[in-house]
Amino acid sequence: MPKAFFIDTSRCTACRGCQIACKEWHGNKAVPTRQRGTHQNPPDLTPFNYKLVRFAEHVIDGRVQWLFFPDQCRHCINPPCKDVADSYLEGAVVQDEATGAVIYTDKTKELSIDQARDVRDACPYNIPRRDEDTGLVRKCDMCIDRVQAGMKPACVHTCCTGTMNFGERDAMLDLAHKTLAKVKEKNPKAQLLDEDDINVIYLVTEPRKLYHEYAERREQKGGPMTRQAFLAMLARPVGRMRG
Template structure:
């Protein structure tokens, strides 16, 4: 059975410990940013930030309410990014069935910018990013190296509030559903975000759009124009070499 991460946003204080732990473990360089009017920093996921605590504030009943969302790859049970990437470059992305982790490889650098956009379009959570210097696809890999060594993902290990939880998928689903029952007593609209489809399960206490545009899967189909433009090149190359 695969592993899973359960993220209980009702316990998140936006300390950003998870974000920093991820950056430190992978020795990712700093981003040069500017103040954009939000405590969120950097403004979006990028090749140097696989994890990002998103900040959204809303005025509800004449008071400001903060919604914190520790965004990262959801490690889909059936990851469309892997399917699309490997149709273009075999082995560019890998789905490890034992852990459930969706992994990037050095072969992802063989994807052109247009190819990568097709891969990103396929992701219902808009997660993968491309390192423009190396061409490699960059994103959370569920701390695959730590898991294989019997350790927790760095973000889970450092979390001080119980927001981040890690274990066997069935155990995390049970924990998520138990916690959901308790949260719904105070927040009737509370929900689990796509629990049947992902290995990173979020508990949301309110409507998903209050947290992030991609807090739940977006149903828009992959851009066929981009996808088939990417696929035509390897198909044409095979034809010319036959």
């Protein structure tokens, strides 16, 4: 059975325990940061930060409010990034049948810079990042090694507020809808994001665009490739194609 995350942002305190646990479990190196007038650090996802708690500050109903969004790969049910990667190099991006996890393999380092950019551009949530030193394209892997060993992903294991949840997809959808019903009693603006397309289901309490530019699935312009756009990409110079 496919697995899924349920991320209830109404419970998130931005402790960033999930962000740190992810980095520690994968053994990713530290990324230099600096104060930019926000508690969000680093400023964006990197090849060494698969998880990033995003901070957004808004005046809502006359009050200053912080909105927190633990950003990560959504592990799409039908990942467009895999379709594009397969057009260049089969096996660079694979999808685990048992869990639904979308995994970027060591073969991604064989993709050219332009090919890696195409893979990233195909992502509806702007997630993959290329390591300029090794050429590897990297992102959240659902802690597939932990999951296969019967453990929860590191980010879920370390979450102390109940924001992060993980389990069978059907169970997570049930939990998401029950939680949404409770949250909507106090905040009718609450909603689930893109639940039919992804295996990382977010509950948000404000309009999705207030959280992050890519909180919602991109469609058409700048979003997942249409058939016409995909065929146009395949028509580019042969140097960008495999073989």
